[in-house]
Amino acid sequence: MPTVLLLIGSNIFMTIAWYWHLKGGMHKPLITVILLSWGIAFVEYCLAVPANRIGYAGGWTPGQLKIAQEAIALTVFGVFMVAVLGEPLSWRHAGAFLCIMGAVAFLFAGR
Template sequence: MIAWFQTFPTWVQTAILLTASNVFMTFAWYGHLRSLQGRAWFVAATVSWGIALFEYLLQVPANRIGATELSLAQLKIMQEVITLLVFVPFVVLYMKQPMKLDFLWAALCMLGAVYFIFRNQG
């Protein structure tokens, strides 16, 4: 890993890599619904697999770094929070769907999950 990146705390390194990974994942999973709508499903699947490669190239190191200090449950909840933080702008800005109050309620539920998973951390 790049030396300056290793100066960040483990949770920050993990969050940065998971966020970048999640951008690729979101486009791999949902981007084809807008950009490849008129193409055959196997074309969309092939493009999605290509995008997903970059997701895995970031996600695997993120989880390996995070697992040195975080539990698997903490890593999973961190990933889910990041997923929501990436997905909402994607839906509104790229997919051109309206902002919904339900996104706020989902975020509040995720805050509860963060509290319960991280509350006993020393």
């Protein structure tokens, strides 16, 4: 459970670092956006690295860690896309989400 919680926190910061400037920050100089994003991404790394170490030590394979991270990233981004960027979800988003969840199921089946 600590692995999942750390990955959720990590992906929240990753999504903010990568996409915050698309809503209201497009007028900022690119170098400013890059430096601010690096600062935010530092927190993401401070959560992602321990998440992966804890998960691996707990018996997760690298593939399981990666696919879990991708599933969490897609979920976090979906919420951010709707709540912050104001974009609607469509059936294509649902289809992509189901494909990722299928990949999670394949890697975790029988575990």
